[in-house]
Amino acid sequence: MHDTDPSDLESFATILAGELPGRWTSQYHPDHGGGADYDHLTATVWDMDQTAHSISTHGVAHCAVLTRTDDDTRLLVIDHLGQPEGFLVAALAPAGLPDAAYAGVREPDGLAVPADPFHAAEAATLHLLPRYADAVAHARRNAAALEAPLPEQIDLTWADDDLTTPVPESVALARLLTEHGFVHDSRQDRLVLPGDDTAVQAQSVRGLGARLAELGVGVGMRHPAPPAPATASPLPARVTPSSARRR
Structure with a gap:
């Protein structure tokens, strides 16, 4: 039985910490009459919804x-x-992840809850914490990919008028390709540089090649392998009459 007032933020947070799954601590940062500066905390709020709006x-x-x-x-x-x-x-x-690791990661946006820490704990357990776990896992995968070594060469393959290349494991290299006009084709799971405007395409390739050369990555240009020629079916063997003597 809690003898604190859950409508008070400090008390609410204390009770909430005791109701969430796992072992939690609660640290209260008081109001110092307008002199408090909690930018170091609010800057790390992982929210693009109502919490971010309220803070701003x-x-x-x-x-x-x-x-x-x-x-x-x-x-x-x-x-x-x-x-x-x-x-x-x-x-x-x-803490500890580079800014680039958050690229493409959906924020686990917060919750508006009534002054009922038990209801809030249930909502956070069912919604906020799972979203947070998914977002962290995504960001950590990104961080690991950022550390992946760059390949010695990337191969660009002509497909009609477009240039295509497999999606690289390196997030940094994938970002560089998209910055130079490549778009992801989910059907092929490849990056494609459209050839609708050949002048723009050529400019993109030149810019990409120069940037990759600075990074020590070569560029190979390939044409798709021609289809194998159809082989003619062998003619059926000619049947010759038996040379057995007739009676």
């Missing part, structure tokens, strides 16, 4: 940070300003 509109005078000690997952709890009651709970991006 109202700022953050006080907050609480919940940390799961098992894996350092962090949640930020702030007042839901503009609403009669309730709080916003959002994930904080993990």
